[in-house]
Amino acid sequence: MTTAVLFDMDGVILEGPRTEPDVYANAADAALVELEADPSPSQRRDFRRHDYDRIRDHCVDLDVDPAEFWRLKETYASSRTHDRLRDGERGTYDDIDAIRDLADRTTVGLVTNNRHETAEFVADYLGFDFDVVRGRDPTFEGYDRRKPDPYYIEEALDALDITEGVYVGDSPKDVVAGRAAGLETAFVRRPHNRARERPANATYDLESLQEVVDVLESAGGNG
Incomplete structure (x- = not known):
């Protein structure tokens, strides 16, 4: 066998051991720009993290599709990660x-x-x-x-x-x-x-x- x-x-x-937190923070910011969302400073802090219960709540408040925000955040995080590998940052x-x-x-x-x-x-x-x-x-x-x-x-x-x-x-x-x-x-x-x-x-x-x-x-x- x-x-x-x-x-x-x-x-x-x-x-x-993991992706740098700044990669996700910047990915969240990029996703919010693409979705034309304008979160408060405290909402933005939550969007930059992985607490998706709060993210869902904030998306409802901002009239944003939570699944689409999450997809975009992951996509932007991947793009930045790939750039870091190509550039030798990681x-x-x-x-x-x-x-x-x-x-x-x-x-x-x-x-x-x-x-x-x-x-x-x-x-x-x-x-x-x-x-x-x-x-x-x-x-x-x-x-x-x-x-x-x-x-x-x-x-x-x-x-x-x-x-x-x-x-x-x-x-x-x-x-x-x-x-x-x-x-x-x-x-x-x-x-x-x-x-x-x-x-x-x-x-x-x-x-x-x-x-x-x-x-x-x-x-x-x-x-």
Whole structure:
């Protein structure tokens, strides 16, 4: 049986554990301009965050479609993120070539809490031959389905028609989601999580993506 190796993106491939808050703040401002909305300063602060209950309320007050605002905010955030990657403002870790090596040996995929548009961009921009790429949908429901919910990991496994594998992440929620999806989990060490205790139920604790090859052999994957 083929074993899949699925990778998280932020903190595993891209440096840093998450998208910079300013990216979302500026994306919210751009979405409000496009929608010709004029929020109060306190409303604008909420729009710049991810509290979508308040965002829904403010959209009603401003006669704005909440779903359209959220979609635009996600789109502008993706665009800015892609520019930052092209300009070198956000880098990648120096061990990601291990993913290319693994792609020659077994099924590999990318599953992230980040936006699906950005996940596809990263896969293409960095030249990864992933068998499946899955990020969050640009909807309120899509945001709710982020890890530790296993939803997107399970979708990726269904698309691959695979039930066994390893999920590689950098946070406890990655371990929770991977285990909930029935996978083994590899917790990879990065500068931002170096001092963190090994998450409960993490199958492997790795210093580098190069060690994932050993994990693959241990899990019995051979393509």
